[in-house]
Amino acid sequence: MGSQVTYVDLNISRESAIRVSSPQSLPQDVCQGPRWHQFALKLGCAGIILFTLAVIGLSASVIFLSQKLSIEKSTMDAQEKYRSTQERRNETTEITSPLKCPIHWHLLREKCLFLSHTFYSWKDSLADCYTKKSSLLLIQDVEELRLIQSLIKTGGILYWIGLNFTLSEKSWKWINGSFLYSDVLKIDGDDDENSCAYISNEKIFSEDCHSDNKWICQKELNPVSVS
Numbered sequence: 001m002g003s004q005v006t007y008v009d010l011n012i013s014r015e016s017a018i019r020v021s022s023p024q025s026l027p028q029d030v031c032q033g034p035r036w037h038q039f040a041l042k043l044g045c046a047g048i049i050l051f052t053l054a055v056i057g058l059s060a061s062v063i064f065l066s067q068k069l070s071i072e073k074s075t076m077d078a079q080e081k082y083r084s085t086q087e088r089r090n091e092t093t094e095i096t097s098p099l100k101c102p103i104h105w106h107l108l109r110e111k112c113l114f115l116s117h118t119f120y121s122w123k124d125s126l127a128d129c130y131t132k133k134s135s136l137l138l139i140q141d142v143e144e145l146r147l148i149q150s151l152i153k154t155g156g157i158l159y160w161i162g163l164n165f166t167l168s169e170k171s172w173k174w175i176n177g178s179f180l181y182s183d184v185l186k187i188d189g190d191d192d193e194n195s196c197a198y199i200s201n202e203k204i205f206s207e208d209c210h211s212d213n214k215w216i217c218q219k220e221l222n223p224v225s226v227s
Helices: 002-021 028-032 035-096 122-131 142-150
Strands: 104-108 111-115 159-166 170-173 195-199 206-207 212-219
Touching: 104 142, 122 159, 122 212, 142 195, 159 206
Parallel strands: 159 212
Antiparallel strands: 104 111, 111 212, 159 170, 159 195, 195 206
C-alpha cells in the first residue's frame, strides 16, 4: 500500500508542474497591435514616399531650369557678340568708304554744293533745292564762306543763300531757324522787309527777295556703306 500512494502523488505533482510551467496563450490582437497604430504607420510610410518624390521632382526642376538658363545665356552672349562684330564692321566700312557727291555737285568739307545756272527768285530757289532733296546754302563760319567764294569765279555772279530778314524779329535768320551773328558774317545793304541774302566771290549782300539770281543748294554728305 505504501508504494502505490507514493506513485500517485508523484504523478499529480508532475501534472501540476506541467500546468504551471506552460504559458497561457495570448489573444491574437495583442500580437498585431491596435488598428490606429497600423493606420498611423501606413500613413507615415506614405508621407515619406510622397516627400521623397517631391524632393526628386524639385531637384529635377532645378537642374532643368539651370540648364535652360545656361543655354539662354550662351545664346544671348553669342547674339551680343555677333551684333558687336557687325557694328565694328559697319564702323570700319563707313570710315574707309569713299565720300562722293552726285554729279554736278561740288564736295566742300562735309557738304555737297550745287551752283545753279539759271535765275530764280529767293522763294523759287528755295523750292528748287527742296526738289533736289537739299536746302539753300547755310554758312557756318568765315572759313567756310571763303571756301565757297573760291568756287565763284566771276565777281558779277550772285547766288542766293538760305538767309533772309524777318521783320517781326528784326533779325537775319537762317532757314533752319537759327539767327545770324553779325560778328561772324556781315551783310552789306539794308535790313528791310522781304530782304534776302546772296553772296558773290567777295561779299554777302542784301537784296529784295523777288529779284532773280542764281542760287546754291547744299546737302549733307553721308558715308557710303560698302557691302
